[in-house]
Amino acid sequence: MKIRLIISGKPKDPVTANAIDRYVSKIKKFIPFELSVMQDPRNLSDPARYSQEEWRLLEKKISPDDYVILLDERGKSYSSLEFSAKLQQWMMQRKKSVVFIIGGPYGFTAEANDCAHETLSLSKMTLQHDIASLVFTEQLYRAFTIMRGEKYHH
């Protein structure tokens, strides 16, 4: 199984970007992983049009074989143990490519929600974009340490 994380919009804060990169390196020790940062749509102040254009760009990065998971505060929430078990389940189901998507400030379109296989919530709270990416990469790393029985997770 290969995992991709697509982030719509570059991290604005180099400090957090640095912290994210360190988790990316740690995840790669466990599984083929690719972080892909997408330029956010420009010159669109209307939220609905922004989300539409964003999804048009995101769709180009997804292939029919991908198992697509949107990160959204209205999604399903898991404990770290449950999320780790979920990943393990996907590996056992021999999914080839799992793609997580962190969207921009205005949420996903109905079309995006229809296309996605699952929607995952990191928090009921609205996390700042860079912080959401940081929380997610840390959870992904944590999930693999749980699977391998490493000491990281108490």
Next chain:
Amino acid sequence: MKIRLIISGKPKDPVTANAIDRYVSKIKKFIPFELSVMQDPRNLSDPARYSQEEWRLLEKKISPDDYVILLDERGKSYSSLEFSAKLQQWMMQRKKSVVFIIGGPYGFTAEANDCAHETLSLSKMTLQHDIASLVFTEQLYRAFTIMRGEKYHH
């Protein structure tokens, strides 16, 4: 109203500590705020004893007038809007001092839970200690921008 955040255990990661400090400065523009970092109990590998000793140290930092909120993944979860409304409610109730506590790796003791007025969950997932502090300070900042009708929160 004054807000204090007590973190048990110094941030291990200077990069995240730096990001936390920036939110602390931003919060201080809205409300008297104090971040107090407590040395974690040393030489205690037993989780139960660790949590006991940790609470003994934390208790010294709390006064009877404090309204105490523990941050714990098993606590109540709020959306950012609900959390902002909650803070506003406390201000209207004229609470003098609200104290949030981020504990160490082994969770809080039953005694700590009995002492606390509320328990708040940032995520059902177990967040790494420094990341939990970062998420919380950003949420506190966000809560005030919501209260003031600023553009930060979409």
